[in-house]
Amino acid sequence: MIVTIDGVAASGKSSVSSGVAQALGVPYVSSGLLYRAVTLLGLTAGADLADASALLPLLPGVRLEPLASGNRVWNADHDLTADLHSTRVDGGVSTVAALPEIREWVDAQLRALPDPLVAEGRDMGTNVFPHAPHKFYLTASPRVRAERRAKERPEDIPAIEAALTERDRLDTTQSAPAPDARVIDTGPLTLQGVIDTILADLR
């Protein structure tokens, strides 16, 4: 069984997916981490982030480890995970995610994972796992998302809100909810409340 949890930036996708996956006793996979890993490797190599032919040669050693407690991304034996949520990576990742060749590479990594799993991202329900029987889409206003993220980042709330709104705009193409997804406004809910809503729906 595959459960897809898509949504806008910082809507709670990875926290909610981790909670749902742990309750179900299955792994979860955070597809955004793969786009972030490509971006980090591109930035480190000084590559043009809009040029797929400069990025693809950097990827043969990249591997996603879908642990239930939290995903890790490796480049050969180097753990990239701690460096994937920087403001610098946030600023470049939408450029990388717009490249069809990189999207194909990410999709292939995800489809190679064994069922069952919870998959989160932008296009899990529409493109990567369109036949998944359970699909959810998380939203919240930019202000609510910025207030949550401000607890994890040094920037102030207006700066985070502006960056999130810009990333929503750049990611619009691949971020539409699947027609058969249940849309959940997480604004009025606690994290556990969102997890419980999804688990109740699955039951």
Ligand SMILES: Nc1ncnc2c1ncn2[C@@H]1O[C@H](COP(=O)(O)OP(=O)(O)OP(=O)(O)O)[C@@H](O)[C@H]1O
């Ligand atoms: N319903 C909620 N109530 C309060 N805080 C929440 C809720 N959902 C998520 N959070 C918090 O919001 C922050 C962002 O959540 P998370 O990183 O899971 O979002 P995301 O959609 O995976 O982000 P990104 O798109 O950047 O990968 C975290 O600090 C998380 O604990």
Ligand SMILES: Nc1ccn([C@H]2C[C@H](O)[C@@H](COP(=O)(O)O)O2)c(=O)n1
């Ligand atoms: N399925 C996906 C997952 C992610 N992206 C892009 C869009 C985001 O800006 C970026 C980082 O994702 P996040 O960590 O915010 O979930 O990766 C995508 O295009 N498709």
